[in-house]
Amino acid sequence: MSSINTLYVSVSTKSLDREASTNEQLEVRGTEEELETLRQMLEQLQRDDEVTQFRAPIPYKSADHDKATDQFNDDMLKLYQFIYILGTDKTKAHIHDMNILNKLQNTDYEHPGYER
Template structure:
């Protein structure tokens, strides 16, 4: 049987073993160490794509809508992957919160780990 523990996480990648600062938007999840690591990888992938967009801002490609849309789509899909992990590992309260946010087009999709 998998040993799941409760963690409080943010889409930015913050992970806390106990509920902390009330000003942070945290979601309660139950995860094994492996699942928590996969969540962290999804956050790292999102953060690296976000950095790529920032670096690209001053390039001439920034003014080419096709290129900008491509970058946005990559970032958007990686952000969805983070929310899928939170939803999949989330407690019933967390799942309800994410459903109300309406950020996931299909809640039936499972997160992918590459």
């Protein structure tokens, strides 16, 4: 049986630490395998972020309906869902209060101006 470990996640810096810091961090508890999955998800989000930043300065290219942006959003959603699953009650309450999972799942593409 795997032991449960506590780590602290910072989504903005895409880091996973053994000790809490003064930065915004979310406390999670999981097995080594679960925490390794979380680490890999953070690394994927970092790669997604790097891809989207290369296309950001192109003034005529909108980020709407962009494959790189869609991938980033999908991976961000999966990351927050996984953090929620592994999160402490405080972490779950924080994610719930952020309402980020609903926002990431429900874009405003139904509004005028977002034709496919």
